[in-house]
Amino acid sequence: MSKYDAIVIGAGHNGLCNAAYLAKSGLKVLVLEKNDYIGGAAVSRELEEGWLYSNCSYVCSLLRPEIYRDLNLQKHGLQVIAYGGSVTFTKKGDIFGGYSDHDLSRREIGRYSKKDADAYVRFSRDISKQCRFIKPLLMRTPPDPTSFKPKDLNELIWLFKRLYGLGEETIYETIRFYTMSVAEYLEEYFENDVVKAALSGSGIIGTGLGPYSPGTAYVLLHHYMGEVDGSIGSWGFARGGMGSVSNALAGALQEHDGEIKTNAEVKQILVKNGRSVGVVLENGDELYAKNIVSNLDVKRTYLKLFEHGDLDEKIINQVENFKIRGSSGKLNIALDGLPEFPAMGKNNPLMHADMHFIDSLDRIERAFDDWKNGRWSSDPYCDTLIPTLTDPTMAPPGKHYMSVFVQYAPPKLATGEWTDKDREGFGKTVIDQIGEYSPNFKDLIVHAEIRSPQDIENEVGLTEGNIFQGELTMDQMFFNRPFPGYSQFRGPVKGFYMCGSSTHPGGGVMAAPGANAAREILFDLKRENIVPEAENDD
């Protein structure tokens, strides 16, 4: 007799969210985590005494608000604090500010180009149109376009009607949008290079694509879908670091009597007569449950946890061809005080914003070329933040924490695996770039954690250190995610499900894949659906 109705492998935020919904529905659930802490890539870690690092994911705004409310995450300690905008430092010593306030942004763009300020109005309108179209899809299970089942046909018709509801003009725009590069998309609106560079960043974060690669316009959208308190495209910090997101989800799980076991790495998924029946842990323990859910990415799940003979060749081939490319690294830096950026001044509210030190599309594309050729970018795109200006709980009084997300860094270098020396060189490249714009920055560094994609894989488990558990390209999105035939969260053996970012709607601390998978599991178990739909914000 198994003690559990479901075992969830991996205590990432999606695994926890999935487990929380299953437990809430009354199932007996166990979450297994290989590390001695939960959260996967949404963690707060004290690697230097007194400092908390959000050492993987670092901002919280894609988190679906309906899940936040439905699971009562606020009660479980999650508080999201909005922060404003972005700033791009130019080679010429100027800055370009991006604000959450539309009029402020327009005025700033006007400083660089009057024409672009007008174009920005059209741009914002068009982007929000796309966001509104896609949002409701996030919390729905994609239909299988090759299926004739009523459930799939109904969903396809719903989708078709929704697309048609956009009207002719917007349908064409939508199709173009999905197949274009972010650079070309922006070039249709803007002429100024700094403006384009500043807006393009969201299109490349986390992907193995450059700004001129078609498909990146969608990635831009994926990052624009975030919201904090209902304001689209705004970003927020989780108070106390990203670990608060995971802790709150774990709180929701425990409220419904779900269990979590850390230091419990799963070695194998047991399959009997075409059905998953349990798992074997590294220490040899066997745990049984009728339903097994994996929060790990597809490569790790199918290539490492399944016995080869339990899966057929076709699916193994699909898994092997799944694109999951490490393209980013991370620096977490403890600072003795606040660094100064002479180009913007100490009291500029943009000190709280995302800082970027790259001011042209060509420079970003060249950063991508380096990655393509197996090197970290010599002039990288860094998304730099000082969260402690907004949330002082993450560092001792008067001190600061800086989070630097670095695009691009390859999972494997042309010279071979990452060595300590490489890691140092990579860190130096990033620190030098920031130092160029902040003269006292280097002197303030108390501690720096430098993470290559390989480090991220080793610790968190994300294959190649890909932050989205798989590239967000057309061939791997919606009913193609992770691959055709398996987009509805069910695996190739009965009783087995996927709930990580490898599934629809993909990466980001969104919790939607976990919730979506729970909906399908409850459906199979003939239980009432308790997973909320996306709220209409029109």
Next chain:
Amino acid sequence: MTKKNKKIAVVGAGHNALVCATYLAKAGFSVDVFESRSQVGGMIGKRKLGEDYSVPGTAHLLSHVDESVFKKLNLKKHGLEYSAKDLKTVSLNPNGNALVINDDEVDGDDITMKEKKEFKELNKRMAKLAGFLESAYGKKPPRLGSDDRDDLFSLASLGLNARMMGADSMSDLLKFIAVNIYDVLNEFTDHDHLKGTLAFDAILGNHMGPRTNNSVITYLHQLTGGVNGKNGSHSMVSDGTGSFTKSLEEAAKKAGVNIHLNASVESISFTDDLEITGLRLKNGDAFDADIIVSGIDPRSTFNCLVGPKKLEAGVVHKVNNVRMRGNAAKLHLALSSKPKFKGMSEDELGQRIVYSPSMEYLERTFDFNKYGQISDDLPMEITIPSIHDKTLAPKGHHVLSAIVNYVPYHLKEGWKTQNQEYWISASINWMGWLQASRV
């Protein structure tokens, strides 16, 4: 008004414009074609090279054609002749190991039985998708978002056609359509040279590297249509493609089309209510017409012939957003004897010769193009039409025609004579290194 007195003016005498004009004339309209140059054909047609040599003007191979059109217009009777059909592709490699592709067979360059099988499998899967594309090409694209019955019907039939390919092929279509050829070929085989050769088809003429998404669709495009019902096949037209243009011209004339050469159109004339009244030519002449068909590209059509002032702002914006970047250059050489290429036998000289040893190589050369520069080692497609057609060069001599990819229209530093010489010498050096001989 009857058809007979409805006047149609066609701008440009490229092959599509001529086909359109001929169809309309056959249907009973009065059709006039206006061509700025002294010969018809646009990108197709013979061109003089020096005193004694002739070469195909721009296009040098005939591929992905819709043969049903040829039949309807009876082009064969009007003079269309092939000097060679079903050409093989010979892909050169710096190490001298050429790869020969003949339909779905591939040989040479240490290719293994496994890789040969992989190529067959790739062909089979791609041909199915290309077939879908081809069937869609033959139809008017539906207007999306319209509730017109015809549009909805053609949309539904597209969907049905996709579904009828079978679940696997439909999944292939939905998965491959927006991705890049680099990833797809890597899924099929490990043979670098083979992948480089195939990826070349995807990027030829496009502003794309093999890793650029959407390059699978451009690859599939190359597999649609073909001479003799053989999809993706390449043929050479006799008289340096001249017999093709001549047959189109004859067919058009026979149908009653009036072709005006050296007649450059300046603008389309409108009434104050924006109704079309006709054309105005550069030489000052005016021509009345009820319908205008433009055979030239959309940017030139709307920006030059119509004029932005007559268009809504949204349309002007869209026209300017049509991406059309020149990436390919043409190189013609007159040769004093048959050239020799490393790793290629003499009897293969008449085939389609490609230089694109690997996808990584293509991507690298594309990177130069991306930043408005030129690599010193360019991928190209070469033909030596004089092998099949002795009239193109004096006895024993030959002409070589190459389409050299990744030569950007907009060079960052601006085009100067030395740049021009640079890419030419880069191309020739390369061929020289392959031991070509030159006049």
